[in-house]
Amino acid sequence: MSAVVITVTSGKGGVGKTTATANISTALAAMGKKVVAIDADIGLRNLDVVMGLENRIVYNLVDVVEGTCRLRQAMIKDKYLPELYLIPAAQSRDKTALTPGDMIELTNQMREDFDYILIDSPAGIEQGFKNAIAPADRVLIVTTPEVSAVRDADRIIGLIEAEGKYSSDLVVNRVRVDLVRRGDMLSTEDVVDVLAISLIGVVPDDESIIISTNQGRPAVLQNGSLAGQAFRDIAARLTGQTVPFMELDGHDSFMKRLSKLFKL
Amino acid sequence: MPNDRIKIKGTSNGLVITLGAGAWPRLVEELDALLGERASFFKGGRVALRVGARLLSTADIEAVGQVLSKHHVTLWAVESEAEETRTAAAELGLEVELEPRPISPEQSRPTAGDTILIRRTLRSGQVVEFPGNVVVIGDVNPGAEIRAGGNVVVWGRLRGAVHAGMNEELGEMAVVCALDMSPSHLRIGDYLALSPADDSRTQIVPEMAFVHDRQIVAEPWSV
Known part of the structure; x- marks a missing residue:
């Protein structure tokens, strides 16, 4: 077994990197994969909160790198899934506490024991981003259908290509079908058109994400959540399955289909 | 560990250093350390760099050139699949192919007509x-x-x-x-x-x- 290291990044902050990391990691683990999620956002840790593991943190990523603890001690077992682990970020330090080499070494130590290692990158293009991207085999670029987020995603893709890495996929997050239909929001096609990389998922704007984030229980664990379904589809595509893209245009009919499904 | 990303090989064209993935400044640092460790081996030599598809500016190449010259090593070629990197190398008067080519370096520098x-x-x-x-x-x-x-x-x-x-x-x-x-x-x-x-x-x-x-x-x- 040799894990695939997937870094989730965006450039712009607040577009849903952490939500995407938590949900995709959880979805992969729910498929029976062995998964580690690493929060590389040193100083502004969040992934533990979204996964509901905040009060179990004893050691963190920086402790491992500095040798304060063993790797296994910093790995927090998930509440819901047995094969999912989190390595939290340090909160009292900053991005300079790590180097890209540290991240490569750390992920190499885990590759043998896991199927997927997901890294939640901090926003920006500085040291923290470079740390997060260094060990990546694949990169997921998260953007929202807003011009500013797309600009930043474009810049990030350029920087990743300059590192000699070409396996980037695009996640368009928080799509609002009503706004797209009125022509008030960029459509997914517009975004893909500008960024010219392959699309791996379209996630609708969904209030279940806010609720699940506050509860610390990723939306993929809830059956009725449209965004959760979208993240499950992304996880399936990462494992090589072909999954058709959700019919976001037929929002109502999809909900009806979904509710029909559960009545059966 | 650092040697995973920096490979040094002797070829018929002299020493070829292959630089793998990772942030460029860090690779340059690692190369610096590596050359320091085996200073006597490298001293006075000339090397070619192989950088894959990485995009490098003239400043990036100059940075590595300075590190090499600090260790008394001459950089004579940068081989890359990326056109920009090749152009940057050519602008600095470096070769972009490891195999010797019939034309002289003077002729291979880009001009306004290229x-x-x-x-x-x-x-x-x-x-x-x-x-x-x-x-x-x-x-x-x-x-x-x-x-x-x-x-x-x-x-x-x-x-x-x-x-x-x-x-x-x-x-x-x-x-x-x-x-x-x-x-x-x-x-x-x-x-x-x-x-x-x-x-x-x-x-x-x-x-x-x-x-x-x-x-x-x-x-x-x-x-």
Whole structure:
């Protein structure tokens, strides 16, 4: 077994990197994969909160790198899934506490024991981003259908290509079908058109994400959540399955289909 | 661990150092350390770098060149699959092929008459600077920049910034062509045009921009 290291990044902050990391990691683990999620956002840790593991943190990523603890001690077992682990970020330090080499070494130590290692990158293009991207085999670029987020995603893709890495996929997050239909929001096609990389998922704007984030229980664990379904589809595509893209245009009919499904 | 990403091999062309993935400044640091460890082995040698598809600017190459010369090692070639990296290396007077070629380095340096072909999307923050003509097959996204001594042709959408005719001899005689001409900022020689605030075009057609009557005009390209 040799894990695939997937870094989730965006450039712009607040577009849903952490939500995407938590949900995709959880979805992969729910498929029976062995998964580690690493929060590389040193100083502004969040992934533990979204996964509901905040009060179990004893050691963190920086402790491992500095040798304060063993790797296994910093790995927090998930509440819901047995094969999912989190390595939290340090909160009292900053991005300079790590180097890209540290991240490569750390992920190499885990590759043998896991199927997927997901890294939640901090926003920006500085040291923290470079740390997060260094060990990546694949990169997921998260953007929202807003011009500013797309600009930043474009810049990030350029920087990743300059590192000699070409396996980037695009996640368009928080799509609002009503706004797209009125022509008030960029459509997914517009975004893909500008960024010219392959699309791996379209996630609708969904209030279940806010609720699940506050509860610390990723939306993929809830059956009725449209965004959760979208993240499950992304996880399936990462494992090589072909999954058709959700019919976001037929929002109502999809909900009806979904509710029909559960009545059966 | 660092030696995973830096491989050193002796070939018929002398020492070849292959630099793998990772942040460039860090690789340069690691190379520095490695050369320090085996100083006597490297001293007085000449090496070629193999950098894969990595995009390097002249400054990046100069940085590694300085580290090498600190250890009394001469850099003579940078081999890369990326056109920009090759151009940057050529501008510094380095070879871009490890196999000796019949032409002398003097002849292989780019001049105003040369053309560089870029077959990918130029993204925000990426800058292409070339003394000759620049042809892009792909889009030039907002935030990207092309600075060319000569003409610029974009077989795609031009939404970034372009400065054509930076070479004084050519200057305002240069033209800029694009399938979809909507640059944020267009300069030809000393003339400057900003894109109109609102895009009122009903139909997108290929256009050619040039200087006419002391201002930049764009005309539809018709056959």
